Amino acid sequence: MDTDQLINTLAADNAHRSRPVGLVLALALLAAAPVSILMFVAELGVRPDVMTAMHNPFFDLKFAVTLALAAAAIAVSLHLSRPEASLRGFVWLLAIPAGLLVAGISGEMMMPQRLPMMTRLVGHNSKVCMTAVPLLSLPLLAASLIGLRHGAPTRPALEGALAGLLSAGLAATLYASHCTDDSPLFVATWYSIGAALVTAIGALAGSRVLRF
Amino acid sequence: MREREDEWTGLMRSAISGDGAAYHRLLKAIAPVLRAAARRGLARAGQPVDQSEDIVQDILLAVHLKRHTWDANAPFAPWLFAIARNKLIDALRRRGKRVFVNIDDFAETLADQPAEETASPGEVAARLETLPARQREVLQSIAVESASIKDTARKFAMSEGAVRVALHRGLASLTAKPREQ
Numbered sequence: 001m002d003t004d005q006l007i008n009t010l011a012a013d014n015a016h017r018s019r020p021v022g023l024v025l026a027l028a029l030l031a032a033a034p035v036s037i038l039m040f041v042a043e044l045g046v047r048p049d050v051m052t053a054m055h056n057p058f059f060d061l062k063f064a065v066t067l068a069l070a071a072a073a074i075a076v077s078l079h080l081s082r083p084e085a086s087l088r089g090f091v092w093l094l095a096i097p098a099g100l101l102v103a104g105i106s107g108e109m110m111m112p113q114r115l116p117m118m119t120r121l122v123g124h125n126s127k128v129c130m131t132a133v134p135l136l137s138l139p140l141l142a143a144s145l146i147g148l149r150h151g152a153p154t155r156p157a158l159e160g161a162l163a164g165l166l167s168a169g170l171a172a173t174l175y176a177s178h179c180t181d182d183s184p185l186f187v188a189t190w191y192s193i194g195a196a197l198v199t200a201i202g203a204l205a206g207s208r209v210l211r212f
Numbered sequence: 213m214r215e216r217e218d219e220w221t222g223l224m225r226s227a228i229s230g231d232g233a234a235y236h237r238l239l240k241a242i243a244p245v246l247r248a249a250a251r252r253g254l255a256r257a258g259q260p261v262d263q264s265e266d267i268v269q270d271i272l273l274a275v276h277l278k279r280h281t282w283d284a285n286a287p288f289a290p291w292l293f294a295i296a297r298n299k300l301i302d303a304l305r306r307r308g309k310r311v312f313v314n315i316d317d318f319a320e321t322l323a324d325q326p327a328e329e330t331a332s333p334g335e336v337a338a339r340l341e342t343l344p345a346r347q348r349e350v351l352q353s354i355a356v357e358s359a360s361i362k363d364t365a366r367k368f369a370m371s372e373g374a375v376r377v378a379l380h381r382g383l384a385s386l387t388a389k390p391r392e393q
Contacts, residue, residue, distance in 0.1 A: 001337045009355040010276045011236035016380045018280035082281050083294035152278040154298045211390030
């Protein structure tokens with residue numbers, strides 16, 4: 001097939017319209033969410049005192065942080081699904097969840113505490129947290145990678161890392177409703193370790209499957 | 213150069229709103245620029261430049277299959293060069309070379325004389341042979357025999373919709389599998 005023939009053929013296919021990357025990503029995540037939710041309900045479940053916990057601002061802060069992480073990672077990953085996109089102007093979005101955590105930690109420092117700092121940081125669920133966040137992320141990570149394959153990222157490892165961050169953010173949102181450790185110090189330590197692990201897996205997988 | 217890029221942007225906008233002739237003109241207009249850039253990249257990597265047509269075809273396929281990632285409010289050339297650069301790097305890697313391709317390679321070629329097509333490309337044609345029979349027949353009918361979608365549908369007793377689906381799936385399978393790392 002010479003190039004003119006190929007061009008004629010591509011022009012004949014001009015009527016084909018592909019779905020936007022954002023829509024494909026959303027559909028993939030919606031398909032994977034029930035898997036993660038089922039894993040969560042079967043193994044962990046929402047903490048029994050959730051109704052009283054909701055009045056604790058530090059419990060609520062966990063969701064603000066994890067959802068901000070997921071939303072920022074989704075926005076940046078969709079931006080980078082365009083081949084000519086640069087990170088400039090977008091990377092600060094990822095600072096929002098970190099900023100919320102820092103604000104939470106300072107807020108907690110200023111309040112009188114029953115427990116010493118190290119006790120709050122170590123908490124009761126660190127091991128569960130470090131395993132649950134990555135495990136609950138896996139179905140969402142697979143879905144994110146499938147969705148983002150529809151784009152044209154010229155930096156596949158970075159795009160994969162963002163897929164990891166967004167799925168870790170969503171998985172951590174689920175996990176946060178189970179975990180009884182509400183101190184921002186706990187969140188900053190153990191959630192971050194879990195998210196970092198998922199991000200590394202995402203970068204590794206992305207460098208393989210997100211090339212085009 | 214600036215004018216040419218603006219013209220491309222206009223053509224791509226028309227193409228996306230359904231103007232197949234504008235799309236055809238755009239692809240014809242960018243092919244020589246891509247060819248010159250591919251040759252430059254091959255020459256720089258110490259590879260024979262007569263393989264440039266395979267790279268041109270890979271880039272054109274990627275442009276076609278990824279055009280939904282172009283923002284119609286943005287200029288077309290930076291998007292095109294990003295796609296082309298990605299494909300050129302991948303092609304050179306597949307030929308066993310680790311190279312750095314500068315984005316300027318593409319901008320510079322805009323000023324160059326258009327390059328003529330040389331050796332007959334073989335990679336896309338070889339991949340065509342591996343497609344499922346129906347997709348291959350539809351593609352060959354449209355590409356080689358220059359049949360319209362309507363004529364192709366009549367010839368194979370398919371609906372036009374089925375021809376369109378086979379055509380698009382076939383084109384999607386013609387892309388090179390990207391090389392890892």
